[in-house]
Amino acid sequence: MHKTIDLENIIKNILLLFSITAILILSLIVIFLFNEGLPTFQHVGVLDFLMGDKWIPAENLYGAFPFIISTLLVTLGALLIAVPLGISCAIFLAEIAPGWARELVRPAIELLAGIPSIIYGVFALVVIVDLIKISFNLATGETIIAGSIILAVMILPIVISISQDSIDAVPRTYREGSYAMGATDWQTISRVVVPAARRGIIAGVILGCGRAIGETMAVVLVIGNVEKLPLSLLDSGEALTSAILLEMGEAVIGSLHYNALFCLGIIPFIIVLFLSIISSRLVSKRVSRFG
Amino acid sequence: MIQANTSDKIAKAWLWLSAVFIIIALLSVLGYVFIRGADSLSLSFFLDMPKNNWREGGILPAIIGSLIVVSIALLFATPTGVGAAIYLTEFTREGRLTRLIRIAADSLNAVPSIVFGLFGLALFVFYLKDFTGGPSLLSAGLTLGFMILPTVIRTSEVAMRTIPFSEKMESYGLGASKLQTIRNIVLPGSLPGIITGLILGMGRAIGETAPIIFMVALNPVIPKSIFGSGNTLTTQLYYLAMEGISMDVAFGTALTLIVIILILNYSTRALNKYFSRNLRR
Numbered sequence: 001m002h003k004t005i006d007l008e009n010i011i012k013n014i015l016l017l018f019s020i021t022a023i024l025i026l027s028l029i030v031i032f033l034f035n036e037g038l039p040t041f042q043h044v045g046v047l048d049f050l051m052g053d054k055w056i057p058a059e060n061l062y063g064a065f066p067f068i069i070s071t072l073l074v075t076l077g078a079l080l081i082a083v084p085l086g087i088s089c090a091i092f093l094a095e096i097a098p099g100w101a102r103e104l105v106r107p108a109i110e111l112l113a114g115i116p117s118i119i120y121g122v123f124a125l126v127v128i129v130d131l132i133k134i135s136f137n138l139a140t141g142e143t144i145i146a147g148s149i150i151l152a153v154m155i156l157p158i159v160i161s162i163s164q165d166s167i168d169a170v171p172r173t174y175r176e177g178s179y180a181m182g183a184t185d186w187q188t189i190s191r192v193v194v195p196a197a198r199r200g201i202i203a204g205v206i207l208g209c210g211r212a213i214g215e216t217m218a219v220v221l222v223i224g225n226v227e228k229l230p231l232s233l234l235d236s237g238e239a240l241t242s243a244i245l246l247e248m249g250e251a252v253i254g255s256l257h258y259n260a261l262f263c264l265g266i267i268p269f270i271i272v273l274f275l276s277i278i279s280s281r282l283v284s285k286r287v288s289r290f291g
Numbered sequence: 292m293i294q295a296n297t298s299d300k301i302a303k304a305w306l307w308l309s310a311v312f313i314i315i316a317l318l319s320v321l322g323y324v325f326i327r328g329a330d331s332l333s334l335s336f337f338l339d340m341p342k343n344n345w346r347e348g349g350i351l352p353a354i355i356g357s358l359i360v361v362s363i364a365l366l367f368a369t370p371t372g373v374g375a376a377i378y379l380t381e382f383t384r385e386g387r388l389t390r391l392i393r394i395a396a397d398s399l400n401a402v403p404s405i406v407f408g409l410f411g412l413a414l415f416v417f418y419l420k421d422f423t424g425g426p427s428l429l430s431a432g433l434t435l436g437f438m439i440l441p442t443v444i445r446t447s448e449v450a451m452r453t454i455p456f457s458e459k460m461e462s463y464g465l466g467a468s469k470l471q472t473i474r475n476i477v478l479p480g481s482l483p484g485i486i487t488g489l490i491l492g493m494g495r496a497i498g499e500t501a502p503i504i505f506m507v508a509l510n511p512v513i514p515k516s517i518f519g520s521g522n523t524l525t526t527q528l529y530y531l532a533m534e535g536i537s538m539d540v541a542f543g544t545a546l547t548l549i550v551i552i553l554i555l556n557y558s559t560r561a562l563n564k565y566f567s568r569n570l571r572r
Contacts, residue, residue, distance in 0.1 A: 008469055012382050018374030020388075022444065023395040025437050029402060032413040088309035096306055105310050107560075108317045114552050115320065116498025117404075118525050119545050122532045123320050126327075153316050160313075184295050186302040207401075214403025216501040221533060241405045241501070248409075248505055253417055265409045269402065276401035277394075 033269060037262035049263065055227050057247070062260040066229045068267065070144065070237030074219060075212040077148025077233050078155060083205055085152070086159030087194075090201070093160070094167035095189055113157035121221035124150035129222055136234055142224035145233040150218045155208035162207060162283070166200020167193060203279040210275035214268050216241040240264050324545045331543025341511045345527075346537045350544055352513055356428060356521035357497055359514060363432025364439055364496040365489060371436075372443025372492075373485055379444075380451040381473055400441040407438050407502035416506060424518030431503035432517070438502055439492035446491065450484020451477055483566035487559045494555045498548065500525040524548050 040049065044062045052063020089109075093102055128149050133141030170193050178188040194201070216239075224236025225246060238246075244261050251257040339349030379389055411434030415423045423430045454477055462472040478485075507522045509530040514521030524544055531541035 011470060012378070015374045015378035015382060018371045019376075019378040019392055019444075021371050021375065022392055022399055022440060025440065026395045026399050026402075028414065029399075029406065029410045032410050033406065036409070036413050085309050085312060088306050089313055092306040092310045096303060097310065101310065105313060108314050111321075111553075111556060112313070112317050114494055114498075114556055116500070116525060116548055116552070118498070118500045118528050119324065119548060120320065122528060122541060122545055123323055125532060126538070127319075127323060153320070156313065156316070184299040186299040187295060190302070210401060214401075214405070216403070216405040217529065221529075241403065244405050244409065245501065245504060248412070262409055262413075265403075265406050269406045272401050272403055273398055276398060280397055 033262060033266055037259060037266050040256065040259040040263045043256055044260070053229055057257040060256060064240070064264055066227055067238055067240045067243050067264065070223065070230050071213060071239045071268070073144045073230055073233060073237065074147040074151060074223060074239055075209060077145055078151035078212045079205070079209060081148065081152035082155050082159055082208060086156050086204070086208070087163055087201055090160045090163035090167055091189055091194065094164050095193065096185065109157045109160055112153065117154065117215060117217040120150050120154055121218040124218060125221045138234060140224060140236065142222055142236055143234050144223055144230055144237050147219045147223040148233065150222060151212045151215060154215065154218060155211050158211055159204045159208040162204030163197070163201045166197040169200070170196045199282045203282040206275050206279040210272040214241065214272045216245055220245050240268055321549065324542060324549055327542035328546030331539055332546055336543055344536065345531060345540050350524070350527065350540065350547070352511060353522050353524045353527040353544065356507065356514055357523040359428050359517060359521065360432045360435060360503065360523055361493055361496045363429060363517065364435035365493060367433060367436030368440045368443045368492055369489060372440050373447050375444045376447035376451055377473060377477070379448050381469070381477060396441040396444050404438070404499055404501040407434055408505055410434070411502060412505045426506045426520055427518050428514055428521045429517040431506040434502045434506070435496040435499060438499065439495050442492045442495060443488050446488025447481065447485045450481035453484070454480045483562055487562060490555050490559050494552055497551060498525060500529055504529065
C-alpha cells in the first residue's frame with residue numbers, strides 16, 4: 001500500500017512537470033524574443049525604429065514603418081472581405097441552412113482550415129496575382145490586395161466557426177419571442193439573434209485579425225516585397241513577417257541586423273497575444289451570460 | 292409588410308451566396324492544385340531523387356525529411372500533451388495553476404508561426420547547437436513539437452473530461468488505485484479523442500513552413516541523421532515557387548501535401564464515426 005502511494009506521487013510530479021511545459025515554452029519565447037531583439041535599441045531609438053521609413057541594413061538604418069503599414073493594410077483588406085462573408089456564412093449555417101447544405105459546407109470549412117498556408121501562397125502567386133494584374137491593369141499584380149484576398153480565404157474558417165458557435169448558443173426563446181411578434185426570419189436574425197451573439201462574433205473577428213497579422217507564407221509570396229511605404233491596396237509592400245523570413249538568411253547571428261529582425265518579430269507577437277486574450281475573454285463572458 | 296418580405300428574400304439570397312462562395316473558394320484552390328499537380332504524381336515522383344536542380348525526378352528527400360520532422364514533433368508532444376491533460380483532469384482542481392496553464396496553452400496556440408521560427412533559431416540553432424547539431428531536422432522537429440503541444444493538450448483534456456464520473460467511481464469502488472483507474476478507465480475511454488488530437492497536430496506540423504524555414508535547406512540528399520540538415524515538403528515548395536525553379540514540381544509537391552492533409556482529415560472523421568458507433572453499442 002505504502003509503495004503505491006509513493007509511485008502515485010512520483011507520477012503526479014512528472015505529470016505536473018509536463019503540464020507546466022506550456023507555461024515554460026511561452027516564457028522561453030518571450031525571453032528569447034526580447035533577449036535577441038532589445039539590443040537593437042542600443043543603436044536605434046525606439047521611435048526611429050517604429051516610425052523610421054528607411055530599412056537599409058547595410059547602412060545600419062532600421063526603420064520598420066513601411067513593414068508595419070504593409071501589415072496593417074493587408075490585414076485591413078483581408079478583414080473587409082472576410083468579416084461580411086464570414087458572418088453571413090455563420091448565420092447561414094446556424095439559422096437557415098437545410099441539413100444537406102450544412103453537411104456540405106461544414107466539412108468544406110474544416111478543409112479550408114486544414115490547407116497549409118504555403119499552398120494558399122503558391123495558389124495566390126499563380127492565380128490571384130495574375131487576376132489582379134489584368135483586372136486593374138497594373139505593371140505587377142504582386143500587391144497588398146492580392147495578399148488580402150488570400151488571407152481572407154484563410155481566416156474565413158476561424159471567423160465562421162467562432163461566430164457560428166455563439167449564434168448557436170443564443171437561446172431558442174429569443175427567436176420564438178421575435179416570431180411571435182410577427183417578425184420575418186431576417187428581422188429575427190438581424191435584430192435579435194445577431195445582436196445577442198455579438199460578443200462571440202467580435203471574438204471570431206478579432207481572432208481572425210490576429211491570424212492575418214501573424215501569417216507569413218501566404219503573404220510573402222504575393223505582396224511584392226519592396227521596402228517602400230505602400231499608399232493603397234494596389235501598391236506593393238512588405239509585411240513584418242515577410243521581412244523576417246526574407247532577411248534572416250543573410251543576417252549574421254548576433255549582428256545588429258539579426259537583433260533588428262527579432263525586434264520585428266516582437267511587434268506581431270505582442271499584438272497577436274493581446275488579441276487572443278481579448279477574444280477569449282469575450283467568449284468566456286458570453287458563456288456565463290447565457291448560463 | 293411587402294417590404295419586410297422582400298428584404299427577407301434578398302437577405303436570404305445573400306446568406307446562401309456567402310456559403311456558395313466558401314465552396315467555390317475551396318474548390319478553386321483544390322481544383323487548381325489537382326489539375327496542375329496531377330501530371331507529376333506517380334510512384335517514381337515519390338521514390339526518386341530530384342534531378343537537374345529539381346526540374347525533373349522525384350521528391351524523396353523532402354518526403355523523408357517531412358516524416359522525420361513530424362515524428363520528432365509527435366514524440367515530444369504526445370507524452371507531454373497527454374501527460375499534461377491527465378494532470379489537469381485527474382490530479383488537480385480548477386485553480387490558479389490550471390488557469391495559468393490554460394492561458395499559456397491558448398497563447399502558445401496564437402503565437403505567429405514566424406515567431407516560433409525566430410525562437411527555434413535562437414534556442415536550438417544558436418544556444419543549443421552542441422545538442423541539436425544547429426540547423427538540423429531535430430531542431431525543426433522540436434520547434435514543431437512546441438507548436439502543436441496546445442492542440443494535443445486541449446483535445447486530450449476535452450476527451451478525458453467526457454469520461455463519466457460514475458465509471459471512475461465504480462473503478463475506485465472495486466478497490467482500484469488512482470493509477471489503475473487512469474490506466475484502465477480514463478486512458479482507454481479517451482483514446483479516440485487523444486488520437487484525433489494527435490492527427491490534428493500531425494496535420495498542422497506537416498503543413499507548417501515558417502517555423503522551420505531557418506533550419507532546413509533545399510538540399511538534394513537523403514538526410515543521414517536527425518542531427519544533420521534536410522528539407523521538407525513545405526520548405527521545398529516554398530523555394531521552388533519563390534525562386535521560380537520549377538512550377539511543375541512545385542505543384543506536384545503541393546498536391547502531395549494536399550493528399551496527405553485529405554487523408555488525415557478523412558481519418559479523424561472515420562475515427563470519430565467508428566468510436567461513437569461503438570460507444571453507443
